[in-house]
Amino acid sequence: MDAQTTTELEAATFRRLREHLMQARPDVQNIDLMIIAGFCRNCLADWYREAAECRGIRMDKDQAREAVYGEPFAQWKARHQAPATPEQVAAFEAAQHRHRQDR
Secondary structure (H helix, E strand, C coil): CCCHHHHHHHHHHHHEEEEEEEECCCCCCCCHHHHCCCCCHHHHHHHHHHHHHCCCCCCCCCHHHHHHCCHHHHHHHHCCCCCCCCHHHHHHHHHHHHHHHCC
């Protein structure tokens, strides 16, 4: 497979993941993604911003989050993100330790 096709497939996969997380499963909380997978929607936005900056494109955190969330983060958060429960916080802290060991 040539490099252009690989890039196009990777971009399509990213768009599908973004659509799934933002539209199909907004009920899945970022903290739960972090506990299970070690990344969340905000991580995707950080990676998006870092990729832009590697190409000389200046982008702040809010711009990157809007690119990933499809709207300003504050709006998305108000509609979909619930406060973390004590159980989620404890699981997150335990997962952080596990994820650091996996690196």
